[in-house]
Amino acid sequence: xxxxxxxxxxxxxxxxxxxxxxxxxxxxxxxxxxxxxxxxxxxxxxxxxxxxxxxxxxxxxxxxxxxxxxxxxxxxxxxxxxxxxxxxxxxxxxxxxxxxxxxxxxxxxxxxxxxxxxxxxxxxxxxxxxxxxxxxxxxxxxxxxxxxxxxxxxxxxxxxxxxxxxxxxxxxxxxxxxxxxxxxxxxxxxxxxxxxxxxxxxxxxxxxxxxxxxxxxxxxxxxxxxxxxxxxxxxxxxxxxxxxxxxxxxxxxxxxxxxxxxxxxxxxxxxxxxxxxxxxxxxxxxxxxxxxxxxxxxxxxxxxxxxxxxxxxxxxxxxxxxxxxxxxxxxxxxxxxxxx
Amino acid sequence: xxxxxxxxxxxxxxxxxxxxxxxxxxxxxxxxxxxxxxxxxxxxxxxxxxxxxxxxxxxxxxxxxxxxxxxxxxxxxxxxxxxxxxxxxxxxxxxxxxxxxxxxxxxxxxxxxxxxxxxxxxxxxxxxxxxxxxxxxxxxxxxxxxxxxxxxxxxxxxxxxxxxxxxxxxxxxxxxxxxxxxxxxxxxxxxxxxxxxxxxxxxxxxxxxxxxxxxxxxxxxxxxxxxxxxxxxxxxxxxxxxxxxxxxxxxxxxxxxxxxxxxxxxxxxxxxxxxxxxxxxxxxxxxxxxxxxxxxxx
Numbered sequence: 305x306x307x308x309x310x311x312x313x314x315x316x317x318x319x320x321x322x323x324x325x326x327x328x329x330x331x332x333x334x335x336x337x338x339x340x341x342x343x344x345x346x347x348x349x350x351x352x353x354x355x356x357x358x359x360x361x362x363x364x365x366x367x368x369x370x371x372x373x374x375x376x377x378x379x380x381x382x383x384x385x386x387x388x389x390x391x392x393x394x395x396x397x398x399x400x401x402x403x404x405x406x407x408x409x410x411x412x413x414x415x416x417x418x419x420x421x422x423x424x425x426x427x428x429x430x431x432x433x434x435x436x437x438x439x440x441x442x443x444x445x446x447x448x449x450x451x452x453x454x455x456x457x458x459x460x461x462x463x464x465x466x467x468x469x470x471x472x473x474x475x476x477x478x479x480x481x482x483x484x485x486x487x488x489x490x491x492x493x494x495x496x497x498x499x500x501x502x503x504x505x506x507x508x509x510x511x512x513x514x515x516x517x518x519x520x521x522x523x524x525x526x527x528x529x530x531x532x533x534x535x536x537x538x539x540x541x542x543x544x545x546x547x548x549x550x551x552x553x554x555x556x557x558x559x560x561x562x563x564x565x566x567x568x569x570x571x572x573x574x575x576x577x578x579x580x581x582x583x584x585x586x587x588x589x590x591x592x593x594x595x596x597x598x599x600x601x602x603x604x605x606x607x608x609x610x611x612x613x614x615x616x617x618x619x620x621x622x623x624x625x626x627x628x629x630x631x632x633x634x635x636x637x638x639x640x641x642x643x644x
Numbered sequence: 645x646x647x648x649x650x651x652x653x654x655x656x657x658x659x660x661x662x663x664x665x666x667x668x669x670x671x672x673x674x675x676x677x678x679x680x681x682x683x684x685x686x687x688x689x690x691x692x693x694x695x696x697x698x699x700x701x702x703x704x705x706x707x708x709x710x711x712x713x714x715x716x717x718x719x720x721x722x723x724x725x726x727x728x729x730x731x732x733x734x735x736x737x738x739x740x741x742x743x744x745x746x747x748x749x750x751x752x753x754x755x756x757x758x759x760x761x762x763x764x765x766x767x768x769x770x771x772x773x774x775x776x777x778x779x780x781x782x783x784x785x786x787x788x789x790x791x792x793x794x795x796x797x798x799x800x801x802x803x804x805x806x807x808x809x810x811x812x813x814x815x816x817x818x819x820x821x822x823x824x825x826x827x828x829x830x831x832x833x834x835x836x837x838x839x840x841x842x843x844x845x846x847x848x849x850x851x852x853x854x855x856x857x858x859x860x861x862x863x864x865x866x867x868x869x870x871x872x873x874x875x876x877x878x879x880x881x882x883x884x885x886x887x888x889x890x891x892x893x894x895x896x897x898x899x900x901x902x903x904x905x906x907x908x909x910x911x912x913x914x915x916x917x918x919x920x921x922x923x924x925x926x927x928x929x930x931x932x933x934x935x936x937x938x939x940x941x942x
Contacts, residue, residue: 336869339865339869339870340872341858342736342831343829343857345872346896349896350896352888352889356880356888364880
């Protein structure tokens, strides 16, 4: 418990004391000449008078008491009583980039990953999250941010938009309302930059690695990389090069492999090797419950303190002082009105 | 003290009584106070030192020598004033003026009427430790001294009222039968003084002038404190503005007033209660008239 403006309290109390002293010394001068009466001794024998005098005395004592109390409470309130806490900010030192393959083979998993992640946003404390999607080219849906409202909104919107069976729609076996189609098209906009190619996984991973900013600060950086590694095109990087580049920037790689689609075990092996070569983790599961465990892993990698200085966090506690001041003010008003 | 008290009293009396009292004050054939007729004895030649007011102008005109009327010495009336000069009389009267001023005016009125009639006035006042007594004289200087003594004795520092001492004293020091005017306030003379008063009435013709006290609550004037001269204490606004207290106080004062009035009536003492300086002259004239009427009937 400290007082931020203890000198205000001291000044106010001194002022109150000064006002009292001035009125005390001048109490005779301020009074008008009294009316002299005689033969009023009988008043003491009149019960109602004695009662009224006693009541007046009680009211007077109460008035003085409440006034003193109010002045003290007001002064203390002005002094801003606060508690101090020394805090080292240990949050906001983790960056997570969600790196999603939005090729047609992944749509079911993407929906689940996004909605699971959206549910987990509430448990984040200062982590920054970005979402990048790729197919033949990649698009950053939102960059690293800790605006959780935005993150949650975007993730939910994305989960809804990506829930779209593109192959089925093209083949005519699935039908969707126009609104749904427009949402999907809007969401995957910019991920088909190269015609006739799809799922250029190494390039997508490499561009996810570019999302991280603040390269000079010491932060925990992670990519959650969801892909089935079924490349249809000519990547600029090989997967090995991409993971090397990611590792060179001290980015932890968490690869999420939902399961084979058309490609055989070769794709999986390539992904596994590339990931584990860089000390990354590979989760091979179609179970979206794998996501929370990935997040746990990320949160366990406590980022080293960024050399952040311990800050004094001051919390004001005006409640008690305010209530007491307010009550004594009401008391003064009520009693003043009653005594008149 | 540029003007003498007596002059000021005269001015007040003349102002108040310009018409109604003229008959009382003039007309030497009948006394204002008691009985009628003045005991005209003889005419004698004017000697230096005699009162000019006693010159009989008609007789002087007839004879060519200044003649003055000679009164029977024995029949010169003696008046006495018994003034309560306690601290209570320095307080405020019911009409807001000073009770002392009202008392001076009442005493001055007696002096004034006495002067008109050539009566002699004595004074008994003061307290046990500081008694004041003036013999019966009729000169203007004496009357002025009398009024001034009363005025100066009546201060807030004066002793507390002791009516039994005053009445006892009045009885002892005035052996001659007088027309005695007791000037006090609404609390005096107390009901305990019945015996003393009765003893006074056996020797004197007693009149009691009571000056009413100001209301100790002063409900309409809460800005000013109320202080009792003998019991300085604060009376809270709460008590002063309470209707119930006002009612009880009024009831008590009425009862006290009634008690004294009843006692004085039983003693067949002429008495009056007046609210202060503004009314004392009128009330005294009214009292004297009714008294005259009563004597005429008797």
